[in-house]
Amino acid sequence: MIPRVRQNTGLGILLMSATALVFALQDGVSRHLAGEYNVYMVVMIRFWFFAAFALALSARGAGGIGGQLRSRHPWLQLTRGVLLIVEVCIMILAFVKLGLIASHAVFVCYPLMVAALSGPVLGESVGWRRWLAIGVGFVGVLIILQPGVAVFSPWALVPLLSAFMFALYGLLTRYVAQGDTAGTSFLWTGLVAAVAITPVGLWFWQPMTAPDWGWMLLLCLTGAGAHYMMIKAYEVAEASDIQPFALLQLVFIAILGLTVFNEDLRLNVVLGAAIVMAAALFTLWRARVAARRALGPSA
Structure with missing residues (x-):
């Protein structure tokens, strides 16, 4: 087992935010x-860049690409990559069908799934x-999904499935961090996801305009950067300390949805999301209390 990285909760909070x-x-x-x-083409190009960036980063690391590929949990790393690529495709479909705010109001329940x-x-x-x-x-x-037409559509359940997959991805990321470095997890994530999505993405290839290639470049840069910061956050801090700050994404999404995409902020979505976030924060707090009790008086 590799030596544990020295814990730095402040840095972890900053990285997660x-x-x-x-x-x-x-x-x-x-x-x-x-x-x-097409969603699959968009995701494919994004993860091509992700994989290329991960390879370039690994080439500069200790042991080079070969050293970074050595994992104590290769099958779990493979599972993480497949989970992530499927989750991303599902969630983007939800954005198109339901909008950013409604999708994330449901997706924000993933810390509850992490607890469950x-x-x-993790035992x-x-x-x-x-x-x-x-x-x-x-x-x-249920409050978020109940009113309106969306409750009768299977698309209303899509972000819930995405939350489940992302929760499992996060748990596996924390588990493999006990034996693999952040660089190893990052490289495996990029390569596995890119290989998995390429056959489907090529099948649905469409020509893209020059301005949209600029948006695609921005998407690629943010995708690679965000996942690396998340992996580093889990490496330097305990999940129970930093996970609440991941919920800030719903706040940022609400601002973006209202100002850029002219989405509506329905009362049921606000109420349901508030309940979900409060429950998630309580769950994370209880997890932290339980962890400190397990460590004893020295904690």
Whole structure:
């Protein structure tokens, strides 16, 4: 097992907050491009850049590309990459069908899924208080989905599936960090995702205008940067300390949706999202309390 990176909670918070902002900007660009071109092609080009950037970064690291590819958890790294590429495609489809705000109001429940899955995936104990918070959070999701036409559409469930996949991706990222460096996880993520999406993306290739190639470049830069910052955040800080700051993405998304895409901020979405976020924050706090109790008085 590799030596653990020295913990730096302040840096982790900064990285996670920056990740939330960049992810929000990236989602706005993704919605624009996916409204004009096939989703799979857009995601493919994005992850081509991701993989190229990861290879260039690894070539400069200790041991070069070969050294960075050596993983103690190759099958889990493979699973992470596939999970991510499928989750990204699903979420971008939700942006086009439901809008940024409604999609993220549902997606923000993923910390609750992290708590629910932390037992089977990481072997953590989840007490009754956290299970209650998880239940309350999903009541908030129902409030978001219930009113309006969206409740009758299967697209309303798409961001929920995306949240589940992203929660699993985050848990696996934390798990492999016990044996692999951030560089190794970053390289595996880029390569696996690019290889997995390329056959589908090429099949749906469409010519793109010059201005949209500029948006695509911005999407590529933000995609690679955001995922690397998230991996580094999990490496330098405990998940329970920094995860609440990932919820800032919903705030950034709301601003973007209202100002750029002229989306509506419905009352049920505000109320449901507030319930989900409160439940998520409580769940993360309880996870932190449980972790400190497990460490004993020295914590």
